[in-house]
Amino acid sequence: MSLLVVGSVAFDAVETPFGKRDQMLGGSASHFSISASFFTDVRIVAVVGGDFGDEERAVFARHNIDTTDLEVIPDGKTFRWFGRYEYDLNVAHTLDTHLNVFAGFQPKLSATAREARLVFLGNIQPDLQRDVRAQVPRAELVALDTMNLWIDNTRESLQKTIQVVDLLVVNDAEARQIAEEANLIKAARKILSWGPKTIIVKRGEYGAAMFTKDGYFAIPAYPLESVFDPTGAGDTFAGGLMGYLASQPTLDEAALRRAMIFGSVMASFNVEEFGTERVQRLTHQEINRRFSDFKRFTNFEEIPFDRAMRAV
């Protein structure tokens, strides 16, 4: 088993200027695993309530997502998030959050789960993330996501967790806030000095950037004329990234670069419809077509300026 994700499985109620859904499969682990499933086998560690039904299970099953470690609390209710987007789809307005069974989530990893080659620690309390990290000592790559809530309230614990992972995947504002540094390049250097080998920064419509000790890589976003529902875009990005990496024999810089493109491709599809709806029915041909598009719209010939050619 190659890829493990720990995070939330939820029911999302979302309103956008283009429509609404009262209850759809959501949560970081759902978006992540469905996205990653196009590249590798994924195992999910999360918790749901008795209201988590056959329909949702069927989605995971269709994508070959292993739910052995999906804990069910029959007399509890699944985490619910109620959100709204105005015309500025960059800003999610949380209307209500019912943590339900997620409030007491204690990730329990089976023996098989502990053998995962790659692990993604989705956005949960950093003590829990560190606890999971300790259970996968032989993982080749452990990646971490977080959010402003944990940066604000559990800074010390979060920093300890960052120190013991290989890859941090956060958005632009989170990277600056974690490092307490307005300049993103300086922020990334500072976080790298704490331990991670790599930081990948998601920048929404501006693309993504990767920082390593000696390297820098940046890509634009896939150009979309309309964004329908951005919920889960970040986790879908991470799913494509980690799923693609899991398919690769060597996790070197070149593989990481391609993985960022595949992550961006998956996120570009995610935002085109509600929740996971578009990603669920993707084909590998569609994915590869957008991957090639990225090459087409970022490529240029490396011809230095020849001073002798200076036009007069």
Add this chain to the structure above:
Amino acid sequence: MSLLVVGSVAFDAVETPFGKRDQMLGGSASHFSISASFFTDVRIVAVVGGDFGDEERAVFARHNIDTTDLEVIPDGKTFRWFGRYEYDLNVAHTLDTHLNVFAGFQPKLSATAREARLVFLGNIQPDLQRDVRAQVPRAELVALDTMNLWIDNTRESLQKTIQVVDLLVVNDAEARQIAEEANLIKAARKILSWGPKTIIVKRGEYGAAMFTKDGYFAIPAYPLESVFDPTGAGDTFAGGLMGYLASQPTLDEAALRRAMIFGSVMASFNVEEFGTERVQRLTHQEINRRFSDFKRFTNFEEIPFDRAMRAV
């Protein structure tokens, strides 16, 4: 003579968190022409007062910038801009503006100026820009810049001007405001439908994007750990872009892509010191080194995902 720029020559007084300058050479045409001078011969059409001195003239002379069309009004004063940047260097606070001789600027093109192969219409009133455009009917490429002032107050005239140029070079917010469209991709498509063949959108720390009828190209910004003074970055970008194009025999998509990189390289140097100070002492080796850096940090191997390789 290959490249003509029409715009402002000014004295800038700038304060940043890192220091201040009371009077330095500024204005769109100054930043543009000094940047472009590394790639081609430039001729400047602007107006200055009697206070425009030998020191400023020497800067132009050193960069082989032709000032034959630089009008001097001996009893007038040169345009002055007083600006301040707080710690957020993305936002320029204008403290004061003395238009002086610039208020009555009527660009007059000499016979030689009218033969320019490439023309850059810097940010001035759009009626004046259209008047200049009519004087260069044989130019191979005419590019246009503008600002929120003209979008707000002279929308109709600006749109007429956009209709008769080949290339629009604006920033992100300006493109959205011109098209009255929040999505940048849609905004670009709309503006392209008015006439220009190409739109290049400057996105500051997020890089730049180019839109043509069938094409899209996007690059990140050069990663800088510190920005010292962003004044003139946009004009320096345009100078590198247009200067490089002027050095090329064919103005095709491939040349435009490389030109965007050279524009970004020049802008990256511009912001490292006050005004034009850093750009003035650049070498071609330094420029080419950052051009190659762009290739290094945007390149990836185009290997589509092989479904058969899907890891289990």
